[in-house]
Amino acid sequence: MRTFNWAILGPGRIARKFAEDLAHVPQARLHAVASRSLAKAEAFAAEFGAPHAVGSYEELLAVPGIDAVYVATPHSEHHAHALLCLRGGLPVLCEKAFAQNAGQAQEMVRVAQEQGVFLMEAFWTRFFPAVAQALELVQSGVIGEVKHLVADFGFAAPYPYEPEGRLFSPALAGGSLLDIGVYPLFISQLFLGPPAAVRAVSTPTGTGVDLSCAMALAYASGATATLFSTIAATTDNRCVLYGTKGQLQLLGRFHAPTGVRVQLLGAAEAQEYPALTAGGGYHYEAAHVQQCLAQGLRESPLLPLAFSLGLMELLDAVRREIGLRYPGE
Structure with missing residues (x-):
């Protein structure tokens, strides 16, 4: 098999993890790096052995031999940068949150379909072996009918907070919701589908974005979900489904699980299903994209564009509940 040439648009913290994990993907290599700073692009490319580095995102379109682009810029830029690549005929793996709002995501999907180019949200959690295992167990009925799901994700952002940083700037679509609240919402949608009702409350920061967000969801099946995100404190980062x-x-x-534990009613001991992992976990989504493109697909069967659009609509619904709007909306 020939080498698969990845390009990275936006060589930041997450992009570094992605580049490191390409070592665990057969035939994959980092081929090009694009940044607004040529020096930063060149340093990143040199570190990971990429032969091409450019000092603007537009210049990436002229680099020959790119098979797919990983868009890893801030949430506020995903829409513009994904469209740039899609209109240039380059397949795109776009970091979560997919866009700033559902309207932007819909345009991304429309352009991808018009251009006949592959597009997928980089929601790495979906491709962990433990997630596939959990889905199989739940769908088999081992815990019965799911009645409730709880999930939380929290970390303590460095203090004092940086108003212009990506976590707190409204212009960069900051706040806990789009950065990490998207994970509990993702896992609830994966296991329970779209909700029939959404309620949410939040604690705002001085810049107006959410510091913490608590969400309650109800489903037509009769199930409910309790979800929470915060950038003010470290939480357990756990997910439990009650059947x-x-x-x-x-x-x-x-969001990066190492296995599954099942505790049945009346059972003396829980059953554990460890899932061996290698690397940091980003290689799973990269390998999946390569498989999709090798099969001539334009979207992922495991993470279809309709799922990502539904998740963006859910994020919009939560933001309406807490009164959070970003500049330009």
């Missing part, structure tokens, strides 16, 4: 026959927990940090 009529028992409960299932994603082990470790639920």
Whole structure:
């Protein structure tokens, strides 16, 4: 098989993890790096052995031999940068949150379909072996009918807070919701589908974005979900599904799980299903994109564009509940 040439648009912290994990993907290599700073692009490219580095995002379109672009810029820029690549005919893996709002995401999908170019949200959690295992167990009915799901994700942002930083700037679509609140919402949608009702409250920061966000969701099935995100404190980062026959927990940090634990009602001991992992976990989504493109697909069967659009609509619904709007909306 020939080498698969990845390009990175926006060589920041997450992009570094992605580049490191390409070492665990057969035939993958970092081929090009694009940054607004040529010096930064060149340093990143040199570190990971990429032969091409450019000092603007537009210049990336002229680099020959790119098979796919990983867009890893701030949330506020995903829409523009994904469209740039899609209109240039380059397949795109766009970091979560997919866009700033559902309207932007819809345009991204429309352009990808018009251009006949692959597009997928880089929601790495979806591709962990433990998530596939958990889905299989839940769908098999081992814990019965799921009645409730709880999930939280929190970390303590460095203090004093940086008003112009990506976590707190409204212009960069900051706040806990789009950065990490998207994970509990993602996992709830994956296991329970779209909700029939959404309620949310938040604690705002001095810049107006959410410091913490608590969400309650109800589903037509009769299930409910309690979700929470915060950038003010470190939480357990756990997810548990409660069913009529028992409960299932994603082990470790639920957004990057290491296995599954099932505790059935009346059972003396829980059953654990460890899932071996290599690398940091970003290689799973990269390998999946390569497989999709090798098969000539224009979207992922595991993370279809309709799912990402639904998730963006859910994020918009939560923001309406807490009264959070970003500049230009």
